[in-house]
Every structure is written in structure tokens, then in C-alpha cells.
Amino acid sequence: MGSTVETAVRPPSYSGPVEWLRRNLVGTWYDTLLTLLSLWFVFVALRGLFAWAFFSANWEPVTGSLKLFALGQYPQEDMWRPGMIVLTVSFLMGVSWRVWGGTVRTFALALAVALGVVAALPVEMRLPLRLWFVANPALVGLGYLVGWSRVVRSRWVLLGWILSFVATIILLNGFKGVSWLPKVDTAMWGGLLLTFLLALVGIVASFPIGVLLALGRRSSLPVVKVFCVLFIELVRGVPLVTILFMGSIILPLFLPDGVRIDRVLRAMMAMTLFAAAYMAENVRGGLQAIPLGQVEAAKAVGLNGLQTMALIVLPQALRAVIPAIVGQFIALFMDTTLAVIIGLVELLGVGKAILNSKPEWLLLDTEVYVFIAALFWVFTYSMSYASRRLEAALGVGER
Numbered sequence: 001m002g003s004t005v006e007t008a009v010r011p012p013s014y015s016g017p018v019e020w021l022r023r024n025l026v027g028t029w030y031d032t033l034l035t036l037l038s039l040w041f042v043f044v045a046l047r048g049l050f051a052w053a054f055f056s057a058n059w060e061p062v063t064g065s066l067k068l069f070a071l072g073q074y075p076q077e078d079m080w081r082p083g084m085i086v087l088t089v090s091f092l093m094g095v096s097w098r099v100w101g102g103t104v105r106t107f108a109l110a111l112a113v114a115l116g117v118v119a120a121l122p123v124e125m126r127l128p129l130r131l132w133f134v135a136n137p138a139l140v141g142l143g144y145l146v147g148w149s150r151v152v153r154s155r156w157v158l159l160g161w162i163l164s165f166v167a168t169i170i171l172l173n174g175f176k177g178v179s180w181l182p183k184v185d186t187a188m189w190g191g192l193l194l195t196f197l198l199a200l201v202g203i204v205a206s207f208p209i210g211v212l213l214a215l216g217r218r219s220s221l222p223v224v225k226v227f228c229v230l231f232i233e234l235v236r237g238v239p240l241v242t243i244l245f246m247g248s249i250i251l252p253l254f255l256p257d258g259v260r261i262d263r264v265l266r267a268m269m270a271m272t273l274f275a276a277a278y279m280a281e282n283v284r285g286g287l288q289a290i291p292l293g294q295v296e297a298a299k300a301v302g303l304n305g306l307q308t309m310a311l312i313v314l315p316q317a318l319r320a321v322i323p324a325i326v327g328q329f330i331a332l333f334m335d336t337t338l339a340v341i342i343g344l345v346e347l348l349g350v351g352k353a354i355l356n357s358k359p360e361w362l363l364l365d366t367e368v369y370v371f372i373a374a375l376f377w378v379f380t381y382s383m384s385y386a387s388r389r390l391e392a393a394l395g396v397g398e399r
Contacts, residue, residue: 061361062371065354069371072190072345078182081171082193083132088164090115090136092157094143099157103389107382108144112137165200186264190345192375194264198346199333202271206332207325209272210279211318215309217284228280235277240335243270248342267339275332282324286317319394326387330380347372 026032062069071082090111097108119133146152172193174183189197216228235243247270248263255261290313298308318325340349351368355361 057367057370058364059367059371061354061358061364061368065350068350068354069191069347071193072350073188074190074193075184075188078174078184081174081184085164085168085171087132087135087139088167090139091143091146092160092164094140094145095147095152095160096143096157097140098144098147099152099154102393103386106389107386108140112140186262189264191350192347194339194344195333195336195347197264198268198271198336198339198344199329201268202275202332202336203329205268205272206275206279209276211283211314213276213280214283214287215314217280218287232277232280235274236281240271240274240338241341243274244338244342246270263342264344267342267344271332271335275328278328279325282321282328283317285324286319286321287313289320290316322387322391322394326383330383333380333383334376347375 024031025035071079074082093104093108093111096104115133115136119130119137147157171181172184172189173186174181176183213228213232216224217232219225219228244267247266251266252260294312294316295308298312303311336346337348339346340352345353351372355365355368
């Protein structure tokens, strides 16, 4: 009887960074030429950028309006509310770092380092504000230590994040007639705060709605299927600006007298419904990618239709379309800038208002828009980075 010897084929291993550079950057004459041209281009671009940023640019509109960029016209006497929210997030990030690790650890460390660096900057800053910046990295570390406790479990951390979101809305909004937590009208919300809220609510709410719409479009019930198809195609057939105008201007015309929906809430509803329609198509693409054999195998082991969809089909479908889903989330985050059209002063609206506040700042629009673009890049890249780490952990694209 013959024997079969299987030889594992492995990719070549590099002995070190020098060998990696030789193989990838200077392996041939044209690789060397392309490497030198790329280094020259990067050097010229970065030299010009650094020269403009540190010697030519005037950052006064940015440095003198950081509070407006962060919170808009939120009352100065109530600044402790968003401060408490950020402190809570820092603590939960530390706990999540210990419980979940992985990508959360990266974000927790980035948050702690960023706020710690700001606290150490040699700039004019009031002592309470500097102490607040110092407290955030400390709370990240404290949360990490608390995460070692045996009573801390993943479900409790997840519940803490959910409760923190509810507490955030309560703290920011307040209540009428309550002296220690007075109501702050949403017209005072603005800047990065409003951008975050619009994006966060749109992302969190559109995901389950989109999944339900995708399942409804594949339903065997005619009424459910027709409703889902009409909703998806109608919403996807018009731009987001149209839906924002309908939610902000046309919807109040059909409401009974005395019934008024807050305009920030109307914008959140419009962005949620718009994103849900696109999310439904992303999820439907993932559902179609699942082989029929998966369903037949689930039925063979005795699972019913609901169990098959919830436990077998849907998890695989969502795993397959993670890049498309995260791409939709990133697009929604950038689409929050359209809220300025209906009078909401989000991050881009604050930038325009700051430029128009002083005549001498009108020519400094480059500095303001570069600052806004850098903020958007940081958060969108963070979502993209988290997506890549999640894909690697789940093995998306691997066989």
C-alpha cells in the first residue's frame, strides 16, 4: 500500500525589514525608480503642506472658536453636561478595552493619548478645562482596572453603552421646570455634537430597519413584499436633500394643530429612513449570496424558517457585506453636512458661520475647511479601520 506525503505550501518568509525592503521596494531597477519617484513626490507634498500649516496659515478662526466647533451655541453654564458625557465614554472605553480587547483597545488608547496630549499642550487654558482633559485618560485607565472584576461581563458592558446613550440624550436636552437640569432647545445644539448625534442615530436606527426591509422584500406575503419594494425604490430614487426638506418643511403641514416634532428629530428620522433603504439593498445582496444548501441543511436538522434565517442565513449574509455596510455608515456620516440646508448648524454650518462672523476671516476659508476635513477624515478612517479589523477577525474574503 503506497503512502501519500502532503507538503504544505507556505508563502516565503522574510528574514527582516532589510530583506522586506529589498524584495518590495528595490528588487528591480524599475522598482527602485518608482520608489525614488514616490519618495520625491511625498517629500515635495509634505514640505509644502508643513510650510503652509506652520508658517503661512492663520489658524485664528479655528483656535478662537473651538467651543463653537465642538458644541455650537450650547449654553456656557451647561457645559458640564457634554463634559460628563465624554468622561462617561472614557470610562466605558477603558472597561470595553479589558472585556473585549482587539480594536476597542486601539480606540481606547487613541482616546487617552489624544486627550492627554491636549492636556499637556503649552497653550493658554483654564485650569478646570485642563484638569478635565487630564481626567479622561485617568478614567480610561480606571475603567480598564474595573474591567478585571469578575462581575464585569460583556452583556453588562453592552448595557452600559446603551444606557449611556439614553443618558446622553437626557443630559443634553434636560427638562422643562427642572432647575438643576433645565431644558436646552435643540436650536442651541451644533457643531461636532450635532454631527455625532445625527450620524449615530442614523447608523443605529437604520441598521435594524434595513434588515427588516431586506427580509420583507424576500417575503412570500404579497402585501409585505410590495410595501418593502415600494419604500426601498421610492426612497432610493430621490436625493437625501429632498427627504430632508420633506421632513423639515412638508411634514409639519400634515400634523394636527398643536402637534410639533422637533426639527432635529425630523432630520434624524429623514436620515434614518434614507439610510435604511440603502442598507436594505446591501443586506439583500448578502442574502442572495448564501447558497441554498445552507437553508436545506438547516431544515434537515429540524430548524424552522425563523430559526434558519436568524441563526444560519442572516449572520452569514451580514458577514459577507460588512464592507458595504460600513461604507454606507461612512457615507451617512459625511451626509450629515446636508443638514445645514434645513437650518441645522452642524460642523460645516459652524465653519460657515465663523467665517461670516468677522470680515477679516472671510479670506481664511482654507484653514477652516482644512480643519473640518481633518476632523471628518479622522472619524471616517476610524470606522474604516474598525471595519478592516472586524473583517480580519471574521475571515471575510477568505476561503
